[in-house]
Amino acid sequence: MLEKNIDTFIGCDAEYNDARIVLFGAPFDSTTSFRPGARFACRAIRTDSYGLETYSPLLDRDLEDIDVFDSGDIELCIGSSEKALEQISKRTATILNDGKLPFMIGGEHLVTLGAFREVFKRFPDVNIIHFDAHTDLRDEYLDVKLSHACVMRRCHDLTGDGRIYQFGIRSGERVEFRWADEGHTELHRFDFVGLEETVNRIGDVPVYFTIDLDVLDPSVFPGTGTPEHGGVSFMQLVDAIRIVCSGCRIVGLDVCELSPNYDQSGSSTAAACKIIREILLSIK
Numbered sequence: 001m002l003e004k005n006i007d008t009f010i011g012c013d014a015e016y017n018d019a020r021i022v023l024f025g026a027p028f029d030s031t032t033s034f035r036p037g038a039r040f041a042c043r044a045i046r047t048d049s050y051g052l053e054t055y056s057p058l059l060d061r062d063l064e065d066i067d068v069f070d071s072g073d074i075e076l077c078i079g080s081s082e083k084a085l086e087q088i089s090k091r092t093a094t095i096l097n098d099g100k101l102p103f104m105i106g107g108e109h110l111v112t113l114g115a116f117r118e119v120f121k122r123f124p125d126v127n128i129i130h131f132d133a134h135t136d137l138r139d140e141y142l143d144v145k146l147s148h149a150c151v152m153r154r155c156h157d158l159t160g161d162g163r164i165y166q167f168g169i170r171s172g173e174r175v176e177f178r179w180a181d182e183g184h185t186e187l188h189r190f191d192f193v194g195l196e197e198t199v200n201r202i203g204d205v206p207v208y209f210t211i212d213l214d215v216l217d218p219s220v221f222p223g224t225g226t227p228e229h230g231g232v233s234f235m236q237l238v239d240a241i242r243i244v245c246s247g248c249r250i251v252g253l254d255v256c257e258l259s260p261n262y263d264q265s266g267s268s269t270a271a272a273c274k275i276i277r278e279i280l281l282s283i284k
Contacts, residue, residue, distance in 0.1 A: 002094060005072030007046045009276065011054040011063025012070040020066070021280060022095045025073035026107040026114070028084050029259075031147040035225040037259035038108045041272070042073050044260040045105060049273045058238065061281040068280055069100075081110065081146040088114025092252065096122050101283070105276070106256030108225065109136060109148040112210045113155060119252040120158045123206040126251060128155055128164045129198070129244055131237070132212035133228035135172030135187070137179055148257075156184060165202075167192050167240070168215040171228045191232055192240040199247040209244055209253040211237075213272060223268025225259045234271060238278050245282035253279070 002016055012023055025042030032038060054063035074091050077083040088104070092115045095102040104115050109132070120126055130136075130152060137156075141149040156164055164185040180187035188194050214224040217231035232240075244250075258272045 002069070002071040005070050007043070007072070008070035009046050009068075009273075010049040010052055012068040012280075014067035014069050016069045016071075018067045019069035019100060021068045021101045021103055021283065023068060023070040023103050023105065024091050024095070025105045026076065026088050026111040027073050028076050028106070028111050029108040029225070030078065030081060030084070031110050031144070032108050032225050033141065033147070033149060035259060035262060037261045038106060038225055038257055040260055041107065041258035042105050044269045045258065045272055045276065046070070048266060048269045049276075051270060052273050052277060054277075056278060056281050059242070059278065059281045063277065063280060066280065085110070085114035085117070085146070089118045092118040096252075101250065102252050103279075104254040106254060109151050109210075109212050109256045110146060111256060112151050112254055113146070115252055115254060116155050116208055116210075117158070119208050123251050126159070126163075126206040126208055127202055128152075128159065128208050128210065129248070130164060130166045130210050131168050131215045131240065132166065133168060133171050133214040133231055134212070134226065135166070135169055135176040135180065136212075137172065137176040137185070152185065162186070165198050167195055168232055170230050190230065192236060195240055196243055196247075199243055202248060204249050206251040207244070207248040209248070209250055211241070211253075211255045211275070212257045213255065213275070214257050216271070221268050221271055223260055223263030224257050225262075226257075237275065241275065241279055242282045245279055246284050250283055255279070
């Protein structure tokens with residue numbers, strides 16, 4: 001059984017045995033290729049979450065009405081990406097073994113691979129729904145296969161073709177887009193058109209849901225390591241989250257790539273906090 005963390009996300013202080021959803025932080029950004037700092041997101045999100053209300057007017061639901069346990073951050077290895085991924089897998093396995101839903105807060109996007117490896121062991125038919133500005137489909141980046149630029153390609157190594165659905169994508173190498181268009185993933189450019197149809201088509205198949213917050217336009221969310229203009233609005237993202245979380249059988253999920261120090265206004269961290277609240281309250 002996991003021990004309760006001292007600092008928790010607002011409203012996420014249920015007892016472990018009572019909780020259905022378990023939060024944990026993965027403060028890792030060792031493969032960040034442009035601006036590091038995502039390792040500081042977990043702590044910033046917990047602290048700034050107390051500027052939120054627990055109640056969502058959009059959903060008419062309250063965090064006080066659900067049972068969520070915040071298990072705190074994993075103390076991750078700095079020098080080895082593979083070791084850090086193993087540590088993330090171990091925490092994910094503990095949560096899954098106890099019959100609970102793992103919800104990871106990154107960290108850079110490579111951390112998804114650690115959680116997904118363990119989810120894939122439990123649910124070998126799992127699909128991925130991926131919101132991001134970037135394809136993340138490189139086979140390697142700077143001669144390294146474990147990079148935030150390669151995370152969906154490494155997940156594809158496990159799932160094979162036709163089980164990764166990408167939305168909001170607006171940046172990547174030509175070869176990545178061509179590779180996706182060959183049928184390896186289902187890639188939707190720029191926005192969430194087709195999301196509802198995708199969710200209906202997936203049906204009751206298990207889904208791992210991963211959100212890279214740079215899917216948001218930098219005018220809304222400048223606090224990220226690799227900002228990319230032409231993104232979605234905050235409310236577009238919230239509406240898309242509601243579609244996925246209320247329509248899919250979610251078996252694991254994460255939110256990644258807030259770098260709080262690049263937005264001194266605190267607006268990006270506030271947006272991340274609100275997105276996490278809406279996710280928690282939307283999961284069916």
